[in-house]
Amino acid sequence: MDNTLPWLSLAIWLPILFGVLILGVGRDQNANVVRTVALAGSLVSLLVTLPLYSGFDAAQAGLQFVEKGAWIERLNAHYHLGVDGLSVWFVILTAFITVIVVIAGWEVIESRVAQYYAAFLILSGLMIGVFAAADGLLFYIFFEATLIPMYIIIGVWGGPNRVYAAFKFFLYTLAGSLLMLVALVYLYYAAGGSFDLAAWRDVKIPLDAQVLLFLAFFAAFSVKVPMWPVHTWLPDAHVEAPTGGSVVLAAIMLKLGAYGFLRFSLPITPDAAHELAWFIIAISLVAVVYIGFVALVQTDMKKLVAYSSIAHMGFVTLGFFVFNRIGVEGAIVQMISHGFVSGAMFLCIGVMYDRMHSRNIADYGGVVNTMPRFATFMMLFAMANCGLPGTSGFVGEFYVILGAVKYDFWIGALAATTLILGAAYSLWMYKRVIFGDVANDNVAGLSDIGAREFLMLALLAGAVLWMGVYPKPFTDLMGASVADLLQHVGQSKLPLVQ
Numbered sequence: 001m002d003n004t005l006p007w008l009s010l011a012i013w014l015p016i017l018f019g020v021l022i023l024g025v026g027r028d029q030n031a032n033v034v035r036t037v038a039l040a041g042s043l044v045s046l047l048v049t050l051p052l053y054s055g056f057d058a059a060q061a062g063l064q065f066v067e068k069g070a071w072i073e074r075l076n077a078h079y080h081l082g083v084d085g086l087s088v089w090f091v092i093l094t095a096f097i098t099v100i101v102v103i104a105g106w107e108v109i110e111s112r113v114a115q116y117y118a119a120f121l122i123l124s125g126l127m128i129g130v131f132a133a134a135d136g137l138l139f140y141i142f143f144e145a146t147l148i149p150m151y152i153i154i155g156v157w158g159g160p161n162r163v164y165a166a167f168k169f170f171l172y173t174l175a176g177s178l179l180m181l182v183a184l185v186y187l188y189y190a191a192g193g194s195f196d197l198a199a200w201r202d203v204k205i206p207l208d209a210q211v212l213l214f215l216a217f218f219a220a221f222s223v224k225v226p227m228w229p230v231h232t233w234l235p236d237a238h239v240e241a242p243t244g245g246s247v248v249l250a251a252i253m254l255k256l257g258a259y260g261f262l263r264f265s266l267p268i269t270p271d272a273a274h275e276l277a278w279f280i281i282a283i284s285l286v287a288v289v290y291i292g293f294v295a296l297v298q299t300d301m302k303k304l305v306a307y308s309s310i311a312h313m314g315f316v317t318l319g320f321f322v323f324n325r326i327g328v329e330g331a332i333v334q335m336i337s338h339g340f341v342s343g344a345m346f347l348c349i350g351v352m353y354d355r356m357h358s359r360n361i362a363d364y365g366g367v368v369n370t371m372p373r374f375a376t377f378m379m380l381f382a383m384a385n386c387g388l389p390g391t392s393g394f395v396g397e398f399y400v401i402l403g404a405v406k407y408d409f410w411i412g413a414l415a416a417t418t419l420i421l422g423a424a425y426s427l428w429m430y431k432r433v434i435f436g437d438v439a440n441d442n443v444a445g446l447s448d449i450g451a452r453e454f455l456m457l458a459l460l461a462g463a464v465l466w467m468g469v470y471p472k473p474f475t476d477l478m479g480a481s482v483a484d485l486l487q488h489v490g491q492s493k494l495p496l497v498q
Contacts (some may be wrong), residue, residue, distance in 0.1 A: 003306040004164055005051075007049070007051050007052055008052075008065050008067055008081040008082070008083065008091070008128075008132045009043060009067055009081065010048040011048050011049050011052075011091055011095065011125075011128050011132070012081075012125045012126075012128050012129045012132065013125060013127040013490070014041065014044055014045045014048060014125070015041055015042065015045040015098065015124040015128075016121065016122050016123065016125035016126070017041075017119070017120035018037065018038070018040075018041025018042075018044075018121050019041070019118040019119070019120075019121035019166070020118070020122070021037065021041075022034055022037055022038060022041075022117055022118045022121070023114060023115065023118040025114075027114065031110070031113040031114075033373045034113050034114045034117060034314050035102075035106055035113065035117070036116035038118075038120075038121060039099075039102050039103070041121055042095070042098045042099040042101075042102045042124070043099060045095050045098065045124065045125075046092075046095040046096055046098070046099050048095075049091050049095045049128075049426045050092070052065060052083060052088050052091055052092060053088070053092060053477070056083075056088055056477055057478060058085070058391050058422065058476045058477050058479065059397070059480055060084075060480060061084065061085070061155050061480040061481050061483065061484035062084060062484075063082030063083065063084050063134055063198075064082060064083060064084065064088075064119075065081070065082060065083055065276040066080075066081065066082040066134070066367075066441050067079070067080070067081040067082070068080045068081075068134075071135075071138070071411055072137070075137070075188075075193075076193050076194055077135055077137045077138070077195045078135050078195070078196070079135070079138065080133070080134040080135040080138065080196065081132045081133065081134060081138075082132065082134045083131065084481040085130055085477050085478035085479065085480055085481030085482065086259070086262050086263070086332065086346060086478060086481045086482070086485070087131045087132065087259065087263075087460050088476065088477055089332075089336050089391065089474060090131045090134060090252075090255055090259060090336075090337055091128050091131050093236070093251070093252065093255075093336055093339050094124055094127050094128050094131070094252050095124065095128070095249045096463075097247065097248060097252055097293065097339060097343055098120060098121065098124040098248075099459075100184045100247065100249055100253055100343065100347070100456050100459060100460065101120055101244040101247055102117065102120065103377060103452060104243055104244050104247065104347055104350065104456050104457045105117070105120075105242075105243075105244050105397065105454060106452055107452065108242075108243065108350075108354055109157065109242070109244075111406040112157070115152075115156070116153075116156075116157060116244075117153050118152050119149040120149070120153070120244060120248065121144040121194050122149050122251075123146060123149035123150060123153075123248065124148045124225040126142050126145045126149070126258065127142075127146055127252050127253070129142035129145075130142045130143050130146065130256050130259070131259060131423040131464035133197075134196070134197050134198070134317060134443055135195045135196060135197065136187065136188070136196075136197055136200065137195045138195070139197070139263075140177075140180070140181060140184055141183050143177065143220075143256065143260075144174070146253065146256065147170055147173055147174065147359070148372060150169070150245065150248070150249065150253065151166050151169065151170045153241065153248075154166040154169060154237060154240055154241045154242075154245055154409055155235055157241075157242040157245070158240040158241050158242060158245070158258075159239065159240040159241075160240075161236070161239075162240045163481075164236070164240075165233075165236040165239070165240035165406075166237075166240070167237075168232075168233045168236055168237070169233050171225050171228075172230065172233040172301065173223050173224055173233075175219075175223070175308070176219040176221075176223040176224070177220045178221070179215075179220060179388070179389075180216055180217055180220035180221075180246070182216055183216035183217055186209075186213065187200045187203065187213070187268065188482075190203050190205060191203050194462070197263065197268075200268050201267045201268055201488065202401055203268075205268075205269070207271050207272065207275065210269040210270075210272035210275075211269075211272045211275060211276065213268065214265055214269040214270050214273060215276075215306070216274070217260065217261075217264045217265045219270070220257070220260065220267065221257040221258070221260035221261055221264075221265065222257065223257070224253070224254065224256050224257025224260070225254055225257035225313050225316070225317060226254070226257070226310065226313070227273075227283055227284070227287060227310075227313070227314070227317060228283050228286045228287045228290065228291060228310070228314070229283075231287070231291070231310045234249075234254075234310060235302075235303050235306040235307060235345075236306070237249060238302050238306035238309075238346070239300060239302045239303055239306070239359070240357075243346060243347060243349070243350030243353070243354075246302065246346040246349075247342075247343040247346045247347060247350075249310050249341055249344035250305075250306075250343060250344035250346060251338070251339040251340070252339060253478040254309065254313055254338075255335050255338075255339065257259065258313065258316045258317065258320075258331075258335055259335075261320050262308065262316065262320065262332075262485070266320065266485060267485060267488055267489070270488065270489040272488070273321065273489060274323070274392075274489075275491050276346055277321040277323070280317055280318075280320075280321045280454075281321055281322070281341065281411060281466045283314075283317075284314045284315070284317045284321070285314070285318065285411065285414050285415065286314070287310055287311055287313070287314025287317075288311050288314040288315060288318070288414070288415055288417065288418045288421075289414060289417055289418075289421070291307050291310045291311045291422065292307075292308075292311045292407065292417070292418060292421030292422065292424075292495070293423065295307035295308050295311065295421070295425040296421070296424055296425045296428070298425075299353075299361055299362065300359050300360060300361070301349045301360075301361055301379050301429060301433070302346070302359050302426070303348060303359075304425060304429055305342065305345045305349065305385075308342070308345075308385060308422070308425060308426070309338065309342050311418060312334065312338050312342070312418075312422075313338070315331070315334050315396070315397060315400050315415065315418060316331045316334050316335055316338075317331070317413075318331070318400060318404060318415055319331025319332075319396075319399070319400040319404070322403045322404050322406070322407035322408075323407070323410070323486065323489060324403050324406055324407060324486070325403075325479075325482055325483060325486055326399050326402050326403040326405060326406070327368035327399070327400055327402070327403020328403070328482050328485070329399055329408065329475055329478055329479070329482050329485065330395075330397070330398070330399020330400035330401075330403055331396065331399075331400055331401070332396075332478055332482070333392075333396035333399060333467075333471060333474055333475065334395075334397060334399075335395025335396075336392070336396075336467065336474060337362050337384075337393055337395065337464075337467055338396075339385045340392055340460055340463045340464050340467065341381060341385050341391075341392060341393050341464060342385075343460060344377075344381040344384075344457065344461070344464065345381050345382075345385060347456060347457065347460070348374070348377065348381060348457070349380045350373060351449060351453055351457075352364070352367070355446050355447070356442055356446070357444075358447045361429060361432050361433055361483070362432075363439075363440075363442070364432070364433040364434075364439060364443060365432060365433065365436050365437070365438070365439030365443060366433075366434075366436045366437050366438035366439050366443055367433055367434045367443060367446065368434045368435060369437075369438050369443075370438065370443060370444060370445075370446040370447070371446055371447070371448045371449065372448065373448050373449055373454065374390075374448055374449045374453075374457075375434045377449075377457040377458075377461060378430065378434060379430065379434070380461055380464065381460070381461070382426045382427060382429070382430040383395050384424075384464045384468070385426040386422035386423040386426040386427060387418070387419050387422055387423075388418070389468075390465070390468045390469060390482070391464050391465065391467075391468035392463070392464045392465075392466075392467035392468045392471075393422075393464075393465070393468070394468060395467060395468060395471045397418065397419065400415065401415055401416050406469075407448065408416075430470070449494075471491075497498035
């Protein structure tokens with residue numbers, strides 16, 4: 001594979017260009033043309049990410065596919081891109097999920113079709129920019145720019161309280177990011193006037209300054225994850241967002257915060273990360289246990305899966321701060337798996353909502369009698385959501401539990417309760433919605449999934465099973481980068497569990 005081509009620039013700017021093209025020519029009267037162009041744009045954007053996998057050198061810890069050019073010369077800021085084992089899978093995942101979202105909205109979105117698809121394609125390019133940025137200022141611009149399309153998606157195509165949910169989402173995430181900007185300015189001067197992330201990683205910073213920097217980064221990334229107690233914007237955003245918005249929000253946007261911990265908090269402030277690890281572990285366990293119980297009492301399917309996402313992302317932040325290789329790798333695997341599983345769960349809820357216009361669990365019952373193919377898919381995703389062996393949901397959780405037990409047995413034991421709670425809320429929802437006799441005439445009149453819905457669910461089912469049965473391609477690519485990160489943070493490298 002020719003690695004001289006600017007694959008990362010293509011992955012970022014192709015979807016954005018397709019989005020702008022759709023905005024320029026799209027009208028609702030030629031909606032089918034808009035949909036076709038959007039699908040073509042998302043597929044081309046996915047194709048240009050595949051060389052990142054095929055040409056990736058798994059033995060190398062540093063950045064690959066590097067592109068660097070002059071940008072803002074007076075500030076010594078560069079258009080600097082690159083991916084390593086920590087980020088390469090998220091570029092591919094973002095492009096893959098965008099294809100799914102385009103297919104998902106094909107028949108559902110009937111007004112402002114061009115604007116809808118343009119928002120998602122532009123958002124896809126911006127999110128890939130976050131994962132590929134190797135310059136601090138470039139990272140910040142991409143990180144903040146992702147708020148705009150998602151704000152529009154929730155505010156225009158969302159539910160009855162969409163404006164409230166969109167404002168809450170925007171204000172929470174923007175407020176945290178402003179503190180990160182202060183931290184970036186400090187690091188710029190500490191590194192002698194450079195925004196290069198590699199230079200920031202090598203700057204020697206006193207512990208008290210590291211703690212303040214860590215807390216500034218924490219303010220930005222914890223809201224984005226989101227971690228308890230700054231999680232309250234997420235259920236509102238999910239409930240009001242259209243199905244495609246919920247899928248992208250859960251599958252990709254939450255990962256931007258977790259990725260920030262990997263790229264900033266751990267390598268740039270390693271001493272502070274050790275000093276404050278107890279705090280991150282404590283609130284991660286609160287998310288795993290307490291939010292799991294909160295999910296149990298939800299009556300709205302979207303809210304239940306939203307709280308489930310918070311609990312699963314608590315696993316991710318826990319894995320990062322146990323400072324061993326299996327824990328960190330497990331957390332990254334969990335991030336990728338959560339992208340597949342949570343996206344699939346929101347799509348399943350969307351399939352039912354398109355037919356019944358209700359998300360309330362009590363309005364369903366006996367769906368398996370009228371939608372057997374759909375019930376089969378939803379069973380797989382519900383099982384993956386509670387960590388069934390053989391699905392992607394098991395791999396990451398098992399790794400993180402192993403890493404947590406190695407760090408401290410009781411922390412690992414508390415983390416393992418997610419296997420019980422996850423099964424409780426996932427399977428209880430599935431039982432009440434899918435099994436039993438047909439509950440009412442609305443359920444009796446449901447039609448099973450068609451070819452379009454079958455395709456999008458089958459693609460995600462294949463990803464969930466592939467990662468669950470054979471996770472080696474995922475862990476192999478991240479191994480060297482994780483080991484290098486942990487060596488930098490100050491821990492001995494541990495053998496990778498095959």
